[in-house]
Amino acid sequence: MAVDTAPRPTREVAPQPSSRAPRSGMVGSSRGGRWWLYLVLTVALVAVVAPFVWMVLGSFKGEGELRQVPPTWWPQSASLDNYTQLFSKLNFGQYFYNSIVVAVVVTAGNLIFCSMLGYAFAMLDFKGKRPLFLAVMATLMIPGVVTFVPLFVLVANAGLINSLPGLFLPFLVSPFGVFLMRQFILGLPRDLLDAGRVDGAGELRIFWRIILPLCGPALATLGILTFLGSWNNFLWPLVVGQTEDKYTLPVALALYSTGQNSTNYGLLLAGATVVILPILVVFLVFQKRFIEGIATTGLK
The missing domain is CATH 1.10.3720.10 (MetI-like)
Structure with missing residues (x-):
């Protein structure tokens, strides 16, 4: 008795879309809905870092510039006089x-x-x-x-x-x-x-x-x-x-x-x-x- 060894055709099954896959619209909306969180974190970061930045920049200013109103961020005439006085006059x-x-x-x-x-x-x-x-x-x-x-x-x-x-x-x-x-x-x-x-x-x-x-x-x-x-x-x-x-x-x-x-x-x-x-x-x-x-x- 002869045995049929010819390969049988296989039926391809189309992949079903997963119900767990996130939709592009939902991802975009979730990212867009978090703008307030990034805004709050940015404001908090600026509030924490700003005093330290002002302190470092102020250490290069003269006494007159530090006392002027309104105050300035960047030194108008940066100098190392404060550090020179700190290391020379004091027993640092x-x-x-x-x-x-x-x-x-x-x-x-x-x-x-x-x-x-x-x-x-x-x-x-x-x-x-x-x-x-x-x-x-x-x-x-x-x-x-x-x-x-x-x-x-x-x-x-x-x-x-x-x-x-x-x-x-x-x-x-x-x-x-x-x-x-x-x-x-x-x-x-x-x-x-x-x-x-x-x-x-x-x-x-x-x-x-x-x-x-x-x-x-x-x-x-x-x-x-x-x-x-x-x-x-x-x-x-x-x-x-x-x-x-x-x-x-x-x-x-x-x-x-x-x-x-x-x-x-x-x-x-x-x-x-x-x-x-x-x-x-x-x-x-x-x-x-x-x-x-x-x-x-x-x-x-």
Whole structure:
């Protein structure tokens, strides 16, 4: 019996249009309907950036041009006199050194101690863990002005007035940093800790070798926020630092840009521009980690 091996014709099936495919008219209308959102974001961006642009441009103006009405955006006769006065007449190097030391030590202390406390509250079980964490969270609701005088009395009794340790020791740990690190570490798998304990590693080794390397985004977020707050701190260095050699940059600029009868706005704007530069550098370097930390912390 013969077998028919000739290929049979196949019937082509026309593709059916998908009901999920977006229509061009709907896409265009959705984009066109968001014009108000782009407008609001543009206005907000201009409102945020405009003062910084005016500050930088104003640092190249003379005192007369800064005081004239109506004010000008672009300098009519740009000069570096304000920066020359800032670096020559003021002991800028000493003030910059004090600010760097205080900000770096405070940031390093928060990164180490807050991460340790966050690890303990997140992964360890001990008696009184919940009340202690509630006490830490309760301190977030206490204004800093309330604890300012008691903190100053403690520092004075310890003999740390008018010293760099007196400027950074009270701020080596922050309750917000503890909360931030605890929330991030809660999202890490506990199997990593169990594997480390099976291999004979202690808690300190588990923290340094396993937990801390995984906390990069949270550490970057905490570091940027802590450095920013310490670098711009004004009231505490003003009270504790009582001689010129212990002034930080914000204190020195506020004291020396304000004369007996008037304020030297050109010098103040030039100093503010210089003060902001380290903060911008730190943020640009850790920008990616900072965004990751804000996006992932507290998901659990």
